[in-house]
Amino acid sequence: xxxxxxxxxxxxxxxxxxxxxxxxxxxxxxxxxxxxxxxxxxxxxxxxxxxxxxxxxxxxxxxxxxxxxxxxxxxxxxxxxxxxxxxxxxxxxxxxxxxxxxxxxxxxxxxxxxxxxxxxxxxxxxxxxxxxxxxxxxxxxxxxxxxxx
Amino acid sequence: xxxxxxxxxxxxxxxxxxxxxxxxxxxxxxxxxxxxxxxxxxxxxxxxxxxxxxxxxxxxxxxxxxxxxxxxxxxxxxxxxxxxxxxxxxxxxxxxxxxxxxxxxxxxxxxxxxxxxxxxxxxxxxxxxxxxxxxxxxxx
Numbered sequence: 710x711x712x713x714x715x716x717x718x719x720x721x722x723x724x725x726x727x728x729x730x731x732x733x734x735x736x737x738x739x740x741x742x743x744x745x746x747x748x749x750x751x752x753x754x755x756x757x758x759x760x761x762x763x764x765x766x767x768x769x770x771x772x773x774x775x776x777x778x779x780x781x782x783x784x785x786x787x788x789x790x791x792x793x794x795x796x797x798x799x800x801x802x803x804x805x806x807x808x809x810x811x812x813x814x815x816x817x818x819x820x821x822x823x824x825x826x827x828x829x830x831x832x833x834x835x836x837x838x839x840x841x842x843x844x845x846x847x848x849x850x851x852x853x854x855x856x857x858x
Numbered sequence: 859x860x861x862x863x864x865x866x867x868x869x870x871x872x873x874x875x876x877x878x879x880x881x882x883x884x885x886x887x888x889x890x891x892x893x894x895x896x897x898x899x900x901x902x903x904x905x906x907x908x909x910x911x912x913x914x915x916x917x918x919x920x921x922x923x924x925x926x927x928x929x930x931x932x933x934x935x936x937x938x939x940x941x942x943x944x945x946x947x948x949x950x951x952x953x954x955x956x957x958x959x960x961x962x963x964x965x966x967x968x969x970x971x972x973x974x975x976x977x978x979x980x981x982x983x984x985x986x987x988x989x990x991x992x993x994x995x996x997x998x
Contacts, residue, residue, distance in 0.1 A: 715930045722924060723917045730889050730913035737890035738909075771962060773890055 740777050741769065744793035748800060751807045757822045759788035760829075760852060764817035765796055775841050776817075782849040783819075790822075819852055860998050867994055868929055874987065875926030881967045882919040891962045892916065895969045898958035899949050918942055932995040939988035943981060950978045 750757065760783045762776065769776055769791070776791070783789040794804055794816070808816075811826065815833035820826055830851045835844055885892045889912060896915075897908040922938040929935065946968040953973045963971040970977050 712931050712934075715928075716934070719921050719925065719934065723921050726886075726917035726920045727913045730886060730916045733886075734889040734893060734909065734913065738893075741890065770891065770894065770960070773888070 737773055737777070740773070740780070740791075744769065744791040746800075747792050747794050747804050747807050750790070750792045751810075754822065754826065755824070757790055759790060759822065760784075760786075761790045761792055761820040761822050761826070762817060763792040763794065763811075763813065763820065765794040768817055769793065775845065778841075778845050779819075779848060782845060783852060786853060819848065821852070863994065863998055867991060867998070870987075870991060871926045871929040871935070874984075875923050875929075877967070878919055878926060879923035881965070882916060882923050884964055885916045885919065888962070888964060889913070889916065891964055892969070894960040895958060895962065895965055896949075898960050899953045899956070899969070915942070915945065932992055936988055936992040940985070943985035943988065947978065947981050947985060950981060954978065 747763065750761075762780065762783075764776065780789045780791065794808075796804065811820065811828070813828060813831070815831040818831040819829045821829050830848060832844075832848075834851075835847055839847065893908055893912045896912055897905060918938060919942055922935070922942055925931070925935045925938060949969070950973050954975070955973060957972045961969065961971040968981065
């Protein structure tokens with residue numbers, strides 16, 4: 710009797726856990742898939758109106774939750790695009806040209822695009838010891854303040 | 859004597875349970891990173907297989923951790939432990955000396971960034987512990 714109850718609990722936990730991981734994974738996968746390559750972004754720069762987050766491939770994966778929450782916060786005000794820097798051998802030269810054209814010195818950077826594109830802030834402007842929650846809060850505040858200007 | 863052995867066994871189950879719980883929670887928090895790490899290994903190279911097996915493995919590991927901490931049924935613990943450790947050992951064995959590119963290095967117990975003989979040894983010892991615990995419990 711004890712084993713049957715335990716087994717039922719274990720199976721229930723397994724099912725919930727499986728669904729939780731599966732759904733979380735699908736959401737994270739959708740987020741990663743929504744990134745636009747920087748070369749494609751540069752070709753149709755006028756089509757992008759709103760916030761633009763630029764980071765390289767590994768940054769998005771390492772700090773996935775941070776970028777997801779940041780995008781969620783910024784999207785409340787205006788559309789937020791994720792731009793991906795691949796830094797592959799074949800595309801590196803062109804990607805660096807675009808970075809120079811955008812006058813970006815530190816990545817990840819957050820820009821605002823509306824006819825003309827300008828940098829609002831970058832991660833280098835914030836102290837390293839900030840918690841993820843505070844970092845997102847501070848970045849969002851700076852972006853929204855500068856966007857209004 | 860048997861009472862001391864039972865207490866020692868429960869304590870060992872608990873310690874192993876905490877190790878598995880820590881490992882499962884780190885995977886639960888980072889499913890995408892775990893998926894990338896699995897995808898980099900041979901066997902799970904195919905995206906669809908990795909995306910289905912990833913939640914399956916994490917869930918199995920999570921319920922194994924709970925079973926170990928509660929330690930109610932030794933057969934369930936033994937079966938779950940054997941399944942999980944066999945999967946991880948096979949993965950490590952077939953990827954020995956491989957350095958994964960997309961692996962974040964956050965799952966050092968079972969899916970390390972660089973697979974070494976040490977990783978295989980540790981996982982083999984964990985597998986051996988499951989056999990040992992099951993054997994001891996049946997003899998008490």
